[in-house]
Amino acid sequence: MQSLQFKVGQWVLDERTFCIRNNDKHVELSPTAFKLLQLFISHEDKVVSIATIKEQVWQTEFTTDNLVYQTIRNLRLALEDGNEQDYIKTVPRFGYQLIAPVTQHDSKQVSRSVAPRTEREKNRFVLIGGILVTLLAVMVLTRYTWLYFNQTQSQIALKVNTPAHLVVINPFSGQNNEVFSQFVDNLSKTLHITQVQRAEHSNMLETINGLGSDTKIVLEYISDKNAMLGLVFMGLPSRLVHIEMKPLEKLDQAVVSNLVSRVTTPMLKQGNSGIAELVRANTQLKALASLSNSEQLEMAKQKLFDEIEVNSLNEQQKRAKLAFIDTLLAFYQIDHFDNERLLSGVNYLLARYHQSNYSIISAALYLAEQGAINIAFQLVEKLEQDHFLTYIQGLFHLELGEDKRALHHFEKVFKHEQSFEDNAYFYFQELLYSKQNTQMRQYSGWLESKSYLSNNIDYIFFNWYVMHGKFELAMSLLTRFQDQLTCNDDLTGSAAMLNSALGDVRWSERWMTQLNEVNARDWRIPWLTFANYATADTLATYSNWYQGYASSVLGNNGLFEPLFLSAVIELSIGQKHHAEQAQSLMTKATSSFSQDAVIKLANAVIESQLAFDNQDERIQYLLKYEPLALALPNDEIALSDLILGSYFMLNDDINKAERALVQGCKKSPALCERWGTLPIFSAVVNTTSTQLTIKNAKHVISAAQPALEDFNQQLFQVCR
Structure with a gap:
């Protein structure tokens, strides 16, 4: 029996394709939005509560209210075409009511008076x-339209009379200022704009919203790309519809004409790409960020593309989903896409699915990957929330260096959706290095019940165990998942660190050989070399090792941490001139693997020894860094403890120095035995507490050897 077709207002429902049609115009709805519309039709003239919507549309009462609000918003945008509540009326604090007339498609009215x-x-x-x-x-x-589009771009540019505003973000100064200024002048003349607006990152959206419903073009210089970023916004509140990214040397009339044509023909259409369901339901997509093994990643991507091929309603929706996936893969730096392909995909989404969170998320991911993180964050900051968007906002907080806010976002999503692997990975990663990392204890046995596609979360817990000196738990964690492990930098680096911490230099170097083959630039290699040299009492050769490593592996990039360690060693053997050379390279280093607070304190430790011979002057200099030292984040290697111990010894606070070294002993019992080889610690290593800790470290190393040997023999098979 053929199902009845209903007409709601001007729209006819097509249940086969989840579309609504009005003459030759059709709009694709997500399955969820379509189901919601059917629910409203079945409750004609009645108010439908939010609880009923959750139960009937999502079959659960645990759906977030925000997800309901977002679906209502998308449905309204599709039906109402910008006219508020012509179709769906909001009943405050209760629910929603369909107020548009409902008829059967044969014009027989369903329940309205005839x-x-x-x-x-x-x-x-x-x-x-x-x-x-x-x-x-x-x-x-x-x-x-045919005549219009058959004109040349230059003709289009000359005939523009559409009201528009030009906004420039943070105008830069320097050698490229003239090129950029000429481009701004050219564009403003073409658009007949007499006054160019200026804005800061912090108030960009407020500024362009204050310009009303006219079209706005926003320009910014992206220094890392030496390029001009152009964005076209429509309406009020401002809605992004187009992105342009061009190198500064290519700011010619063609770029002007392209931006102008976007002002005159924004191509806005109603519709839904189906991306919301893709994100919410697809485990492969949720695992993309945390996958590190290429074989698993390729399998996950193939499953994802197969799902898109099978479950897309049409070619347009398929293209929208694939464009969204492109931006995700590029943002995570999993795949490389040329700029033109990414721009084309993002602009395709913006032009056709402007009412969807996911088109804006795609644009934001692209902008963040291109270096415009402030604009990217503003685009998503005030969107209606769902779990995926909250997670994306957390990523942007990380990019902006706002770790606490990022952790809050990841925690919020994790509490509702633990199966979201990307979010779980970043949640535990941030939790590990936060002041609340003791919370990880409650999840220590939780991993056994999870079936994530990657092992990255396992390695985070491995690091947590090492950080707290629980070496046998760290070993059992990895051996338990042995069949799922691959010989990547996570496995080889973690195993090398574990052996180094427990004093087995031979096995540590065997694992490091494997690590070098996988990733010779891995951040652990300089620290592992230092720790192994300390255990073997050959620290004096570390500076020579780093010079060879820098020239053969790092190239022109200087790495901060090994330069700091070189300076520490040179000072310990009285080579102040060599320490000064190392410090000079530290200030020019282009790379690091530590947090900014650790680097600042490390710089202060070396500077205080080189610049001040007088102890009182040195202490006075160091005191301004004390709040930084007291709040220094913990991690899985003893580098931060070495820095803290040095800081407090130089500051003549032996008690705090002692606590720092004791904490470092938990992570690296082998290094604990070698603290005394550095003259700066000569006094603190003889305290009762430190001596007791060193004695316990020897016991930990001895007791762990049988389990460590089994661990090495079992897991090294993975790399053969």
């Missing part, structure tokens, strides 16, 4: 007349 026949005939004649007028208008518009 008008007299004469009135219906009048309406029919009016309708037919309206259709004829509309068809005539469409023909005229089509002819005009």
